[in-house]
Amino acid sequence: MWDYSEKVMEHFFNPKNMGVLEDANAVGMIGSIVCGDALKLFLKVDENNKILDASFQTFGCGSAIASSSMLTEMVKGKTLDEALSITNEDIAKALGGLPAEKMHCSVMGREALEAAIKTYRGEKVQEKEEDESRLVCRCFGVSENKIRKNIIENRLKTIQDVINYTKAGGGCTSCHTDIQDILNDVWKKDLSQEKEMKPSAEPKEKSIPLTNIQKIMKIQQVIEEDIKPALVVDGGSLELVDVEGNTVKVKMHGACSSCPSSSFTIKTFVQRILKEKVLPELEVVEVK
Amino acid sequence: METKIIYVDNNATTKVAPEVVSAMMPFLHKFYGNPSSMHFFGGEVSRHVERAREQVASLMGCDTSEIVFTSCGTESDNTAIIGTLEALSNNRKHIVTSIVEHPAVKNTMAYLSKKGYRVTELGVDRQGLLDMNALKEAITEETALVSIMYANNETGVIFPMEEIGKIAKEKGAIFHVDAVQAVGKIPLNMQSSTIDLLSFSGHKLHAPKGIGGLYIRKGTRMRPYLIGGHQERGRRGGTEAVPNIVAIGCACELAAKNISEENTQVKAKRDRMENWILQNIPDTILNGHKENRLPNTSNIGFEYIEGEAILLLLSKAGICASSGSACSSGSLEPSHVLRAMQIPFTSIHGSIRFSLSRYTTDEEIDYIIEKLPGIIQKLRTISPFRKGNMPSL
CATH class of the missing domain: 3.30.300.130 (Fe-S cluster assembly (FSCA))
Incomplete structure (x- = not known):
C-alpha cells in the first residue's frame, strides 16, 4: 500500500470542489483515459483576472484526486498570474508530500491549470499532437518538450525521475535511451552554460x-x-x-x-x- | 486499521486455518529437533515431516518421493525451470510459455532468454484463454520445456493442462506447471497426468507464508537449485522448515477433505456477488472466461474510473480486494494479464479482483454488495468520463 500522507487521504476521501462548475469561463483538460489519469479543471475568472471559484473532475488514483482537490483550493482567490506561479512541487508540498512514483499527479495539476488559463486568455493550448517537438514516449504520448520542461523545472537526474514526474518511459521502456539522451543533453548544456559564464568574459x-x-x-x-x-x-x-x-x-x-x-x-x-x-x-x- | 475486515484477496494470500496453527505450534514450542539428527528427538520430528509429505502427496495423487518442500512458490518455479534445463540430456534451447504467467515464471524466462534460450510467449484471447493452435505450432522437437500456469492469478482462468501436456509429450518436451492458484481448488491426480513438474505454495491454501512445494515426476532429471545438504533426497539443500512443513501438510489434508463441497459453496457466493454487481452496477464488465475459471475468483472492470481509487474506498469500508490497475501496483501500465487480453481502455484501469475463500461468509457478500454501489457512484461523479462523452481516440 502506498504511504500516503494524511493530507492526501483527507483530500481523497473528502475532495473539495469536485464536479462541473456551471458558470466556469476557463476550462483545462489534461491526460486521457487510455493513460490512466485525466484532469478537467474549471475556473471562474472575474474581469480583474481573479479566480473566484474552481472545481475539478478527475479520472485517476487517490493521489490524482487529492492533487486536483488541493489545486482547486490553492487557486481560489488568486489572480491568473499568481495562480500560474504555482508549481507542481507546490501542490505536492501542500499535500504533505507525494510518493515519488506519484509526482506525475501533481504535474497533471499544474498542466491543467496552465491549459485552463491559456484557454481563458485565448492562447493556443499545446495539445499533444500540436506540440511541435518529437513524441518520445509512445505508450503515454509524452513529447520531448514536456520531458525537457520537467527535467529542468524539477531538476530530474535519472530515467526513474522522469518516469515518476511525466510517466514517459513507464511503459514498454523502449524510449529509455532517448530519455537518457535528453537528460545528458539538458545537464551537459547546463554545465557548459556555467562554464561559458566565465569564459564568455573573454572577448x-x-x-x-x-x-x-x-x-x-x-x-x-x-x-x-x-x-x-x-x-x-x-x-x-x-x-x-x-x-x-x-x-x-x-x-x-x-x-x-x-x-x-x-x-x-x-x-x-x-x-x-x-x-x-x-x-x-x-x-x-x-x-x- | 479498520476493525472490520472483509477479506476477499485470497489469491494474494490466505488466512492460516486454525487447524493448521494448532498442528504447527508444537514444532515451535516443543519439538524443535533437526530431522536429520540421529537421536530420538530429531527422529520424532522427521516422522512428522514425512507425515506431512504423505498429506501433500495424497492431495496431489502422487508418490511421497515426488514431493520436495521449498520456501515458496517462486522458489518452486525457479527450481523447476532452471533445475531441469541444467540437467537436460539434449541440446534443446527452446522454451514455450504464456504471456500471462506470474512474475516468478515470466522473469525467469526473461533471464533465460538473456542466457541464450529462445522463449516463445503464447498469447491469450479476450476471454483470457490460450491460443491452442499457436501452442501446437510453437512446440517442436527443439522445445526443451513448456511452462504454463494452471490457473491465472488475476482472472482465475484455467488452462487445459492435459491437452497442453499431451502436445508437449509428443515432442519430448518437459512440462512444468505453476499451479500456485490451483492446488487446493482444483482436484489433481498426478499419476494419470502428463505434468512433469508442478509448483505450489502454502500461503495460498491456508498454510503460512514461507513454505512451498514442487512435485517432480519420478524419472525427471533435475539439478538441485539450492545446493547444500542431503535434505529432500539431495534435491533441495537446507534444514527443513519443520513447523511450516507440518502446516502445509495439514492444509493439504484440509483441502483434500473439503475440496468439492467447499468449491460449491465458494462458487455459489462468488457467483451471487458477481451476478449482482454485473446486473446492478451499470458499465461493468467481467474479465475472463465465465465458466472456465477458478471457483473463487472474480475480476470485474468498472468503466470510467480507476482501480486504486476504488481499492482505497473499499479499504476504508474494511473490504480488502486488489486491482490490476497501473497506479495500485506502482508501475504505470495496467497488469500484463489484462493488457494481453486486450481489455478495453475504458475499464482496464478500473479492474478489481475479488478472490474468496472457505472463510468468506454470506454476510460478507451482502456487505460488499451494500457498499460497492456507493463507492463506484462516488468515483463516477468525480470522473470526467462517462458513457457517451468519451473523446474520440
Missing part, C-alpha cells in the same frame, strides 16, 4: 587581432558607454589621452582627479572593464 574577438585604429575606437567606445556613466555617479570623469601598444593612458577629472583611491579605481574598475570588453592584454595607466 570573442580574441582570435582576430584588432588593428590599432580599431583598438583605439573600441577603447573610446567602452569608456564612453560603460566607464564614464559609472564614474559620473561619484562626481568624477575620465579622458582617454593616448594608446601606446597595449598601454592605455587616461586622465582623471572631477572628483576622481583628487581622489586618493583613483589609482585603485583605475586598476580595479577601468582596467578590468577594458580588459573584458576590448583586449585582455591591456594595461591602464594614469597620466596627470
Whole structure:
C-alpha cells in the first residue's frame, strides 16, 4: 500500500470542489483515459483576472484526486498570474508530500491549470499532437518538450525521475535511451552554460587581432558607454589621452582627479572593464 | 486499521486455518529437533515431516518421493525451470510459455532468454484463454520445456493442462506447471497426468507464508537449485522448515477433505456477488472466461474510473480486494494479464479482483454488495468520463 500522507487521504476521501462548475469561463483538460489519469479543471475568472471559484473532475488514483482537490483550493482567490506561479512541487508540498512514483499527479495539476488559463486568455493550448517537438514516449504520448520542461523545472537526474514526474518511459521502456539522451543533453548544456559564464568574459574577438585604429575606437567606445556613466555617479570623469601598444593612458577629472583611491579605481574598475570588453592584454595607466 | 475486515484477496494470500496453527505450534514450542539428527528427538520430528509429505502427496495423487518442500512458490518455479534445463540430456534451447504467467515464471524466462534460450510467449484471447493452435505450432522437437500456469492469478482462468501436456509429450518436451492458484481448488491426480513438474505454495491454501512445494515426476532429471545438504533426497539443500512443513501438510489434508463441497459453496457466493454487481452496477464488465475459471475468483472492470481509487474506498469500508490497475501496483501500465487480453481502455484501469475463500461468509457478500454501489457512484461523479462523452481516440 502506498504511504500516503494524511493530507492526501483527507483530500481523497473528502475532495473539495469536485464536479462541473456551471458558470466556469476557463476550462483545462489534461491526460486521457487510455493513460490512466485525466484532469478537467474549471475556473471562474472575474474581469480583474481573479479566480473566484474552481472545481475539478478527475479520472485517476487517490493521489490524482487529492492533487486536483488541493489545486482547486490553492487557486481560489488568486489572480491568473499568481495562480500560474504555482508549481507542481507546490501542490505536492501542500499535500504533505507525494510518493515519488506519484509526482506525475501533481504535474497533471499544474498542466491543467496552465491549459485552463491559456484557454481563458485565448492562447493556443499545446495539445499533444500540436506540440511541435518529437513524441518520445509512445505508450503515454509524452513529447520531448514536456520531458525537457520537467527535467529542468524539477531538476530530474535519472530515467526513474522522469518516469515518476511525466510517466514517459513507464511503459514498454523502449524510449529509455532517448530519455537518457535528453537528460545528458539538458545537464551537459547546463554545465557548459556555467562554464561559458566565465569564459564568455573573454572577448570573442580574441582570435582576430584588432588593428590599432580599431583598438583605439573600441577603447573610446567602452569608456564612453560603460566607464564614464559609472564614474559620473561619484562626481568624477575620465579622458582617454593616448594608446601606446597595449598601454592605455587616461586622465582623471572631477572628483576622481583628487581622489586618493583613483589609482585603485583605475586598476580595479577601468582596467578590468577594458580588459573584458576590448583586449585582455591591456594595461591602464594614469597620466596627470 | 479498520476493525472490520472483509477479506476477499485470497489469491494474494490466505488466512492460516486454525487447524493448521494448532498442528504447527508444537514444532515451535516443543519439538524443535533437526530431522536429520540421529537421536530420538530429531527422529520424532522427521516422522512428522514425512507425515506431512504423505498429506501433500495424497492431495496431489502422487508418490511421497515426488514431493520436495521449498520456501515458496517462486522458489518452486525457479527450481523447476532452471533445475531441469541444467540437467537436460539434449541440446534443446527452446522454451514455450504464456504471456500471462506470474512474475516468478515470466522473469525467469526473461533471464533465460538473456542466457541464450529462445522463449516463445503464447498469447491469450479476450476471454483470457490460450491460443491452442499457436501452442501446437510453437512446440517442436527443439522445445526443451513448456511452462504454463494452471490457473491465472488475476482472472482465475484455467488452462487445459492435459491437452497442453499431451502436445508437449509428443515432442519430448518437459512440462512444468505453476499451479500456485490451483492446488487446493482444483482436484489433481498426478499419476494419470502428463505434468512433469508442478509448483505450489502454502500461503495460498491456508498454510503460512514461507513454505512451498514442487512435485517432480519420478524419472525427471533435475539439478538441485539450492545446493547444500542431503535434505529432500539431495534435491533441495537446507534444514527443513519443520513447523511450516507440518502446516502445509495439514492444509493439504484440509483441502483434500473439503475440496468439492467447499468449491460449491465458494462458487455459489462468488457467483451471487458477481451476478449482482454485473446486473446492478451499470458499465461493468467481467474479465475472463465465465465458466472456465477458478471457483473463487472474480475480476470485474468498472468503466470510467480507476482501480486504486476504488481499492482505497473499499479499504476504508474494511473490504480488502486488489486491482490490476497501473497506479495500485506502482508501475504505470495496467497488469500484463489484462493488457494481453486486450481489455478495453475504458475499464482496464478500473479492474478489481475479488478472490474468496472457505472463510468468506454470506454476510460478507451482502456487505460488499451494500457498499460497492456507493463507492463506484462516488468515483463516477468525480470522473470526467462517462458513457457517451468519451473523446474520440
